[in-house]
Amino acid sequence: MAVDLEKILRPIDHAFEPYPAKYMTLASGEALVIRQATRDEVPTLLKHVAPLVFVERDYYDLVAARVYAELLGWYHFRMQDEYVLVAQIDGELAAIVNGRSVGPKLGMSLHTLAMRRGLRIGAHAFAAKMEYHIDILGQDEVLIVAESPIGFRRWMIEYQLEERFDTAHELGGVPSYALTRDLFERARSKLVVGRRPVPEDLLAKAHEAILPPTDPPTPPEDLLAATRAKYDSTLSSLILQRWAQERSAEDA
Amino acid sequence: MRDVYAVGIGITTFTRLEYPLAEIAAYASMAALKDSGLRTVDHVYVANMGSGRINNQTALASAVVDTLSLTPVGADRIENGPASGASAIKEGFLGVASGMYESALVVGAERMREVNNLEATDFVATLTHPLAEYIYGVTLPSHAAMFARLYMEKYGVTARHLAMVAVKNQNNAMLNQWAHLHQPISLEGILDSPEAMTNNPWVAEPIRFFDCCPVSDGGAAVILASREVAAATGRPMVRLAGIGQATDTLAVHEREEPTDLLAVRRSAAKAYEMAGTGPDDVDVAELHDAFTILEIAESEEVGFFEKGTGHIGLENGETAIGGRIPINPSGGLKGKGHPVGATGVAQAYEIITQLRGEAGDRQVADARIGLTTNFGGFGNNVITMVYQGVK
Amino acid sequence: MERKLYGYRCRKCETLHYPFRMVCRGCGDNDFFEFDAEPLPRRGKLLTFTFVHNLPAVFEVARLGLAIVELENGIRVTGQIEIDDPELGMDVVGDIGIVRRDAYESRYGIIFRAA
Numbered sequence: 162m163a164v165d166l167e168k169i170l171r172p173i174d175h176a177f178e179p180y181p182a183k184y185m186t187l188a189s190g191e192a193l194v195i196r197q198a199t200r201d202e203v204p205t206l207l208k209h210v211a212p213l214v215f216v217e218r219d220y221y222d223l224v225a226a227r228v229y230a231e232l233l234g235w236y237h238f239r240m241q242d243e244y245v246l247v248a249q250i251d252g253e254l255a256a257i258v259n260g261r262s263v264g265p266k267l268g269m270s271l272h273t274l275a276m277r278r279g280l281r282i283g284a285h286a287f288a289a290k291m292e293y294h295i296d297i298l299g300q301d302e303v304l305i306v307a308e309s310p311i312g313f314r315r316w317m318i319e320y321q322l323e324e325r326f327d328t329a330h331e332l333g334g335v336p337s338y339a340l341t342r343d344l345f346e347r348a349r350s351k352l353v354v355g356r357r358p359v360p361e362d363l364l365a366k367a368h369e370a371i372l373p374p375t376d377p378p379t380p381p382e383d384l385l386a387a388t389r390a391k392y393d394s395t396l397s398s399l400i401l402q403r404w405a406q407e408r409s410a411e412d413a
Numbered sequence: 414m415r416d417v418y419a420v421g422i423g424i425t426t427f428t429r430l431e432y433p434l435a436e437i438a439a440y441a442s443m444a445a446l447k448d449s450g451l452r453t454v455d456h457v458y459v460a461n462m463g464s465g466r467i468n469n470q471t472a473l474a475s476a477v478v479d480t481l482s483l484t485p486v487g488a489d490r491i492e493n494g495p496a497s498g499a500s501a502i503k504e505g506f507l508g509v510a511s512g513m514y515e516s517a518l519v520v521g522a523e524r525m526r527e528v529n530n531l532e533a534t535d536f537v538a539t540l541t542h543p544l545a546e547y548i549y550g551v552t553l554p555s556h557a558a559m560f561a562r563l564y565m566e567k568y569g570v571t572a573r574h575l576a577m578v579a580v581k582n583q584n585n586a587m588l589n590q591w592a593h594l595h596q597p598i599s600l601e602g603i604l605d606s607p608e609a610m611t612n613n614p615w616v617a618e619p620i621r622f623f624d625c626c627p628v629s630d631g632g633a634a635v636i637l638a639s640r641e642v643a644a645a646t647g648r649p650m651v652r653l654a655g656i657g658q659a660t661d662t663l664a665v666h667e668r669e670e671p672t673d674l675l676a677v678r679r680s681a682a683k684a685y686e687m688a689g690t691g692p693d694d695v696d697v698a699e700l701h702d703a704f705t706i707l708e709i710a711e712s713e714e715v716g717f718f719e720k721g722t723g724h725i726g727l728e729n730g731e732t733a734i735g736g737r738i739p740i741n742p743s744g745g746l747k748g749k750g751h752p753v754g755a756t757g758v759a760q761a762y763e764i765i766t767q768l769r770g771e772a773g774d775r776q777v778a779d780a781r782i783g784l785t786t787n788f789g790g791f792g793n794n795v796i797t798m799v800y801q802g803v804k
Numbered sequence: 805m806e807r808k809l810y811g812y813r814c815r816k817c818e819t820l821h822y823p824f825r826m827v828c829r830g831c832g833d834n835d836f837f838e839f840d841a842e843p844l845p846r847r848g849k850l851l852t853f854t855f856v857h858n859l860p861a862v863f864e865v866a867r868l869g870l871a872i873v874e875l876e877n878g879i880r881v882t883g884q885i886e887i888d889d890p891e892l893g894m895d896v897v898g899d900i901g902i903v904r905r906d907a908y909e910s911r912y913g914i915i916f917r918a919a
Contacts, residue, residue, distance in 0.1 A: 186606035188613060188623065190599030279596045281612060310529075321866075354608040403431065535860040545823040546882050548904050548911040550859055550868050558854035559872060566892060615867075617856040664823055666872045666880040671851065
């Protein structure tokens with residue numbers, strides 16, 4: 162009795178509308194293009210995400226590790242109804258956002274990973290994600306959680322998300338917050354920006370390749386030193402990590 | 414009073430620093446001592462605003478003098494809000510000018526990011542009037558906003574002018590290796606494009622995100638000395654030629670003319686008089702641009718432009734590094750950051766660097782006379798200083 | 805008990821102050837606390853204003869209106885405003901209300917509305 166295991170292990174994706182690419186001008190004057198990524202771009206994305214798994218600052222390690230898993234899961238057809246959007250500046254990867262469709266009316270936001278800091282790129286990418294769920298997929302609600310305090314400030318506070326604490330979020334089973342259509346409408350003018358269609362040359366550059374970020378957060382010499390420092394009142398692990406980093410930079 | 418010279422300068426990067434506050438101060442101090450070649454000084458002055466409240470450390474000067482192993486040299490902490498740095502330089506000047514000390518270390522340091530942003534904003538707001546302003550939720554940005562609104566109404570300053578200051582200063586900071594922000598910005602990005610209002614959101618209307626300086630940690634130090642000690646070091650000598658200080662009402666609503674910064678005007682007049690110079694002699698200036706509107710207003714009050722025309726000079730490029738009167742070549746508080754206690758000393762660091770001819774890509778040609786204005790409170794305690802390069 | 809905002813008049817030279825200060829700005833010659841408290845008028849003109857978006861943690865609103873108002877008697881005060889579309893120079897009238905809630909205390913101050 163030959164059983165096609167793959168038929169059992171692979172979930173069946175529902176058909177859904179693709180995300181229409183958009184572009185915007187950042188504070189620096191550069192153009193940011195946000196578009197949907199395809200499965201065959203995952204190997205490239207994994208290469209850019211991998212180093213961030215070792216950056217402890219601002220929960221990069223946790224978010225990057227989970228994004229890596231979600232990308233891999235999508236690539237191996239082990240995640241149902243997942244989408245991935247990428248934000249690029251001149252082809253260079255600036256942010257990755259992803260999420261899932263739980264039902265025709267309910268979305269699940271997964272992650273927002275920004276490689277370039279200081280220009281609200283993460284915030285723009287998150288807004289694009291919400292636009293995808295509410296405007297394009299026509300869902301009524303998106304469930305959201307945050308791993309980092311920065312995320313909490315940017316989403317829970319800025320959008321004034323509703324508490325849905327009785328619903329456990331897929332990410333770690335923690336209590337969810339929700340963005341409703343109503344909340345999204347109220348936030349739209351302030352937080353959701355971008356123009357369509359994307360000029361041909363910009364879009365072509367974005368699709369040509371996902372280039373590595375030029376100045377991503379870098380891992381320290383000594384992993385998890387900052388977390389260890391929270392349990393070490395002499396702070397020596399932080400000092401030692403700092404010196405190790407500075408000295409290896411000098412020797413380099 | 415005898416002449417006083419700056420013979421050593423030191424600075425840390427302005428950013429989020431994970432070092433304890435006393436170490437930040439010591440780092441800048443060690444750099445200044447090494448620069449001067451002196452192994453010790455006769456007195457230490459430490460400028461800082463928030464060590465008690467933010468860093469849970471009082472008597473900071475004692476901690477700094479200890480970690481530098483300068484004991485038994487005397488040390489004091491000087492606090493004058495965001496003008497702590499200039500106040501400490503003034504005290505250092507008086508110590509050496511009077512003949513009491515031959516040399517003095519003046520270091521300003523602040524570690525604001527030990528607490529979160531909301532805490533830091535509230536901490537700075539405590540410099541306002543406790544009953545007439547603070548309880549209402551008045552913050553420094555709200556003061557700048559109310560001031561800016563009147564300036565725009567009275568003199569025709571627009572959001573574009575504010576944005577131009579931000580772009581000029583952040584782009585200057587790109588040339589400054591110790592500046593907080595190394596992110597170029599453009600008018601298109603923060604003002605003109607359809608996405609500009611999201612990139613540059615309101616902080617307190619009409620002040621926007623890019624009109625405000627970042628919250629930074631950092632330290633800066635200067636070694637002051639008598640002519641004999643200074644000459645013996647063999648280091649370039651910069652003379653602290655003029656100092657002026659003036660105060661005004663604490664509650665901003667009690668100012669005589671809401672669009673005037675009288676304390677800036679008066680402190681500059683006194684500094685010019687002591688130095689025997691005037692605004693036309695100044696080659697380069699570091700003004701206190703915690704908010705972009707303040708650079709425009711201060712440039713007028715210190716005499717570089719007629720009152721109400723500073724924004725026109727800005728538009729014409731007169732305040733750019735190659736212009737008639739370069740303002741904030743370091744990036745100003747906007748671009749280089751504002752660790753409040755360190756700022757006054759950091760302004761001195763930049764001007765001394767310029768007058769020594771060591772400013773690299775941001776060097777103002779032939780800089781001989783420099784000016785700094787350090788604003789304490791919201792324009793109610795201001796110290797202006799004039800420096801002169803000695804050939 | 806009706807709450808009011810008080811100005812302080814020097815007993816020597818009659819200069820009115822808001823807020824309180826120990827030495828009179830007019831004559832500089834008063835003895836300790838030689839002032840009389842007198843309620844300030846509630847009406848005035850809006851001199852300047854702002855809407856603050858980045859507030860200290862205790863304020864749980866999205867934005868807060870603040871203003872400097874010039875009262876009928878020439879004294880200026882800083883207060884909160886509950887006015888949707890403020891205009892410079894408009895007539896306003898103030899009432900005392902809770903302007904801030906710290907850990908265990910409610911702080912009272914003046915709140916201006918359109919007259």
